[in-house]
Amino acid sequence: MTHRLLGRKHSARPSVRALDRADAIGWGILAVPLLLILFAPLVFSEFFVSVILTKALWLGIAAASLIFLSSYAGMVSLGQVGLYGIAGFTMANLVAADDGVAAAWNPWLAVLAALAVATAIGLLFGAVSSRSQGIYFLMITLAFGVMVYYFFSQVTELSGFGGVNNVDLPNLIGDPGKDPAPLFYVALVASLGVFFGIRYLARTPFGLAMQGLRDEPDRMRALGFNVTLHRTLAFAAAAFIAAIAGVLSVWYNRRISPGSVNLNQTIDVLVIAVIGGLYRLEGAWVGALFYALLDNYSREYTPDIGNFLGPERFNTLIGIVFLVIVLVSPGGLVGLWERGKERIRAASGGSRSRAGPAAPDMPPVQEPVP
């Protein structure tokens, strides 16, 4: 059982194992898109950088907050969009903008306030919901997420009539409409920070305890760990990550409205997380990229099938994609990738025993049963 307590079960690449050929091929294939993304503004059109890549980066952070909770703490939350909405609305109201409070603070100060408010509310949500587990936790967080939407729909002092528009941006970002590169790099740095921050957090004593609670809550409780406290803190950490996505989403759209945090958006982020693979952190951005591409290009290529499917019916398309992924490959796209590598291993006769258990090809989608 020790390996489970050390959290090897879900982490994507056990560090103990040396790189084998399949991994080498995998990294070789991955290196090209990674380099392309690093120099994206030089390679791609402004449209692609802005509408596809930047959007994928901030959506990826939102999905990462969900995947962080599900993979390391075993908590699948549908409240992340509500939390990023709180961050987004807090910031949009504190800086100069049309509608809303428009307090005209310094944008960076507003960012700090937004992160603090969303994390504090995340702490509250977490304290209430973290005594529940599994599907109960999912329902409670969903109820919270939807309540945030109704709150901002009703309180027009904070959301204006139809949203807070023309939100003031920091000078660093300039005008994304003219030059999308600065915002792209800000989102890239934030994504890298979130990715490596989560990887670091998972290796701290807190992160290890969190993974222990995921696998063996009763045993950890017997060892004297405060289960509820750890789950609450994990939820607050995820709220902080979601808040980063919320801030970036407002900078990206230059506006926020109740409609940007409704149930559809909650489901979109869930879809991204599931497409990427609910238990793999890097899947967040893979899923987000896939989603952004689908969102943009499907409208041109979707065939018209009466009223059922067509350019107008993007939600039907994404619903079908979501359904197929959940039915066929619960590991999402990253799960397919891992399976592909297994194929290469099998083909090259690699019956070598692997030190340390690797990620399961098809992780169970349900919560680990305590």
Next chain:
Amino acid sequence: MRLPAHGRHNLTRILGGAAICLVVGWLLVKGADDTRQFTVVTLNGLTLAALFFVVASGFTLIFGLMRVVNMAHGSLYLLGGYIAFELQKGSFQKGGGGGLENLSITSPTGGAGEYNVIGWIVPVLLAALAIGLIGVLIQQLFLRWNQGQDLRQALITIAISVILADQMLAEFGGIAKDIKTPESWPESVTIFGVQYGFFRLVIVTGAALLVGVALWWLIKRTRFGLIVRAGVDDREMVSALGINISLVFAAAFFVGAFLAGIGGGLGGTMVALEPGEDTSFLLNSLIVVIIGGMGSLGGAAIGALLLGLVDAYADVYLVFGDTDLTNYSILVTFILLVVVLAVRPLGLFGRPA
């Protein structure tokens, strides 16, 4: 289940008690100001609770037996309403009647006096039957073979709800529609000295009571209910005893979805049918069963009552002197949820799985 330390438990109770006293006191003060208004608001809350109960009882029934959180429940509610609306408009219009093929020709702006009682009851029941069958279809196609993977099943029903919501938008548009009441029903009745809508008071409340009694009878007094109750406690044992549990599951899913359809007919007449109502009723069902405890029928009744009354009172009585806080009424619902979960994490009548 783990109990919190004694001191904290007492503190929670004292705080909860104090909060309840404050709320009741405030309601009494406000109610004494204007008793007629108080009666109307209370009736609003009770009739709303009746509608919530009809919808949420189906949700909790499905969960109680199968541990399936049917996230498409709100979509089934809305679809039931739309189907009843189209049936009524297409086939039961007095004089102008003429089959489903004239759907687009018949004018949507009919007054309240165009239908008889049959023209309301039959479309609503037919729509509910259709929704029940759709529910069984969903269960058989998508949920039957992954029984026990509750998260995966929740994700599947979320995907179905996304598709259904979008298809309903394509089919029925974004404009609010409502099912017409029969002309023979009075507009309003007088109760406790106030005029109140007949449909809300008599039909919706009556339907909720009927559903409550019928479900109670079904679960406590019939062989089907016996199996359902046994299945809730120990599914494997029930099927080991030679009972066809798959059939029971399908039947329970039918009843659960049927209730969503009935709710759609009632809600479509009482409130309105429009995109977004599916979200709204999913949220209501979630809150009702989170408060009442998943899988408990009595819990659903209490949860619906609490939510309906809190909604109705918060919409009117959240005015303190000159400050009007009725915009913030959703916060009161949130506080209700927080208080219940703080005292009982599994809901008022919830039991650990």
